[in-house]
Amino acid sequence: MNPAAIAALSQSGVAVEVVEETGSTNADLLARAATLSGPLLLVARQQTAGRGRAGRSWLSSSEGSLTFSLAWHFAGGLPRLTGLPLAIGVALADTLERLGVQVGLKWPNDVLRDGDKLAGILIETQAASQGGVWAVIGIGLNLLMPDELEAQIGRSVASLPWLARMDRDELMAALLDGLAGALREFERAGFAAFAARWNLRHAWQGETVTVLDGGTVLHEGSAAGVDDAGRLLLDTPEGRITVLAGDVSLRVKGAE
Incomplete structure (x- = not known):
């Protein structure tokens, strides 16, 4: 992936960095939060110590996954971020739908396809020196799932082989635009602006x-x-x- 190409294809105005390999893009951005002056997308071609919720590991492959984090500054305090993981799920679902893929959402932060996990979301925060908080939004999205990686995970997981053939810079730019637009909407209106869309995609409604x-x-x-x-x-x-x-x-x- 090419950071200049992603930035040029995106309409978000967000700065983009791509690294060959790192332990965790979330950890990297949290460590840099005090020095950030604006939103930043960090993409790793290979992530070796990805994390999920509750300290779980997120396993991925360089060929078959997108692993990235987006640092975003919010002027309000932590209570203003209530519902943010769900709003990010809606943003991913909306973007994937525009790309021809229908997905479902599982509370509080999973994206499902045909009942299996397609993407996970991990949001971590840090107080900002200029006031407010930095939210670091980490996302792992499965595109292809090698048999050996699925065996390591120990359960069936979803993939997007059709989107795996899409130019990665174009795909990343589309995801960035969807996320940035959703974050600006969330800043204005909170999760209430997303609730109806989330409920329309609730994978386990009535279960x-x-x-x-x-x-x-x-x-x-x-x-x-x-x-x-x-x-x-x-x-x-x-x-x-x-x-x-x-x-x-x-x-x-x-x-x-």
């Missing part, structure tokens, strides 16, 4: 699900989408409840 935290069952019920704050709506025998937690897994009841 009986189990909400877990550290392996402990917190709730069971029927998944009913999200509210304007990005909280999961769960219909239980005791009535509808809302769930908002940073380290919660959502699984179809009975699934491994």
